[in-house]
Amino acid sequence: MDALEPGGAVVEVRCAPESFEQTVATVGLQAARWGLEAAQRGAESAIGGGPRTAETVRQLLSACQGCFLAVLRGLRDEVPAADLPVPEELLASVRGAVRGGVPLPRLLRMMWTAHFTALDALVAATERVAPPAEAAAEARGLTTESFAYVEAFSDAVERRYAVELADWTGSAAAERMRVVEEILADGSVDRGAAEAALGYALGGWHVAVLLTADRTAVRLDAEVGRLADVLDADATVSLHRSPTLLWGWLHRPGRPDAEPAERIRSAGPLAVGVRVAVGPAADGPAGFRWSHVAAQEAARLAGLGHGGVVGHADVAVAGLLTANAEHAGRFALDTLGPRLCTASPKARRLRETLAAYLEAGRSRAAAADRLHVSPGTVAYRVKQAEDLLGESVEGSGRTLMVALEIMRAFDAVGRDPATTTGGGPLGGEGL
Template sequence: MEFSWLSDLDGLPSVPPTCAPSIVASARSLLGEGPVRWAVSTSREMARQIFERVPEGGVGPAPFETLHQMAEAVVLTCLCGLADPRGAEIDGPARFAVPVEGAEAVRDFVRRGIPLERVLRGVRIGHAVLHRALRDAAPGGELPGRLTEILFELTDLLSSDMAETYVAERDRWEDSEEAVRCRLVEAIIAREGVDPASAERILDYRLDRHHVAVILWREGPAGTATSLQAWVAGLRAGCVGEGPLQVAGHAGAVWLWIGFDARPDRMAWPAGLPDGWRAAAGPPSFGLPGVRRSHLAARHCARIAVTMPASVGVCDYADVRTAALLTGDTEQARWFVRETLGALAAPDSRSARLRETLLCYLASGRSLKTAAERLGAARNTVAYRVKRAEELMGAGRPADPLEIRLALEILRFPGALDAVPGQGPGPLLRMYVKAGLAP
């Protein structure tokens, strides 16, 4: 085999594959575990760089995951072609056909109004990342000339195929009823002038009531539309609200709104979610503005939800709204936590237990008895932990219990302070800029 050194590639074992299991299985059979791990790690870096350099691609975990799945499928397909004894010669587009993840990503780009030239720029960036990664891994740090030629030919084939898919999907999408509904919902969220009567007729959904928005998105390859629709049907049967209004969101996400004539005090969500799906819900909000308000709150909630285990089910804004508010600017939030809590902000489990106790103590009105009952601990244990927490904060720290409590609320979800691809500053998706969610 001309490129036998490809079998020596290896990457981080902690990042699981996200593209179709059939592609992963085929790659493992032909290449082995190491090259598959390398492809997964490389494709994640590829997606990160495309996100940074083509900011029109979106914001948040769902658009990034869609791009990552596409990049991973393309990299694995490319490696398999190179490792095949016949792979040194490209014998036509069929050898390097765009995998299904690529076609799905293109459909999503069309729905989000991303121009074709920006999509193709992403392909070029991906080619550069893959070329550099293979060069760094090659014996002697240099790629054979034939492999470089193959990569350029692959990029040409990929660009051509994606352009054809893009144009066909754009023509289909622009004339569809689904597109009309999606554009109307986006206009509501973007706070554009929308006539409520026309909106109700087009959406077949009453607007003069309270609305609870839910955003569902895939996390990994296991999420299927069939399992999701079964969950939505159960949601419809299990709640007293009407609807839901359902539209296709961005990056394979699903947007729901449930309507209530009387404002619900608390939503009773079904236990668990379909495999491979995550969900975040906004607060009840009234009327046409409430459709927008609840959805945007659900988006902020989703930022917290991705830091939590999938087993929590639907992440409700009511449970995380303080942390969502305080971590909107992660750099400021990190400064605030460090300057307020000092050594108590350490990431170890012992400090986390002390923070939990101190937060419960402050939330209980500084009552050791109430805090002990809520924590299921002895009163003396609570007193000791509170004293130790105060010692770790150190002298000279803010004595304002409110500031301490806010910092502790932030660290209930420490992952929300981590940099997440697609959530940084810069030009963001047009509708969210209009909606005031980004500068």
């Protein structure tokens, strides 16, 4: 393992900090960072073509990092499978899977898919550095030992899943979730029975919030209470979708006098590591549903940049433009051309400058003030963009602005319009 070298990708530590620190102490910093990269590849493989919501990625990365770093520690110290502690990050993800309706076979399949991918990377690295005569035996040994670890982890996941499912099935929280899902599906619901189950009136005005936390230790319920105070709400209902994701609704008898996300932003920062997507205020049972749908759109495009608080109004236009990712990507490519749609820093800088220039009514001075550069720099970049476009930007502002807004959304979620297929919304379906 001393030969394991990270490839340079920036991978955020999503597992418990002590898991990473323990791995560094056991295998060294370079091998631990390599493990984070391998775990990320495993998580990407496990997600496959499924919904790539922010919370899905967050949970899977945490579980994959916790598991693969534990495997590296076990392999280095030659710990028997029965003695290697099951990563807490993995067990924490089971609760989210149960509450999210993920069947146990699918959860186990994702777990093994992630491990196969990470193990392939470890075997390949071993074969590169081991003497040819020893490489095959070394690879077989790694495979056998790591499989024993993951089999033990799988047994623990099955046991925890059964416990979580028993706690969840028939619980008041499960009944609230059933009622909420009926409302969100826009199906018929007995209003009186629904209000009794939720302990929440469906009349009046509703503001939906989706709160996420970087760590399971954060009390999201307390944050919902604080948001209720900020918006002068008289009632709340909240549902934990996972240890780090909470759906909430804040009730008011009358319409708020200000946009909810703006009021929340102006009230000061959230707890460390917490982000919130905020829907608009809307009335009645239909408003309960719409505010949540809009909050999901805000969460889907939170990467466009609005700090820890993003409201639907902040991303409404981008949401409309990217509701069909394939159509949006094709429009951007056809309008801007492939050279201006690349993910390179230069192309992105040219797009940002061109957007600022057009939004400023083609004023180089106003665009320069916004971008904190000189007017000459703006003129130079606009000329470079025109060279890539093959034509002047004069007279085509509206079409260009739509394409540039689409590219901002693609940049925010790290997607390439040239490789986007399928008609789903860009970035998944929200949290």
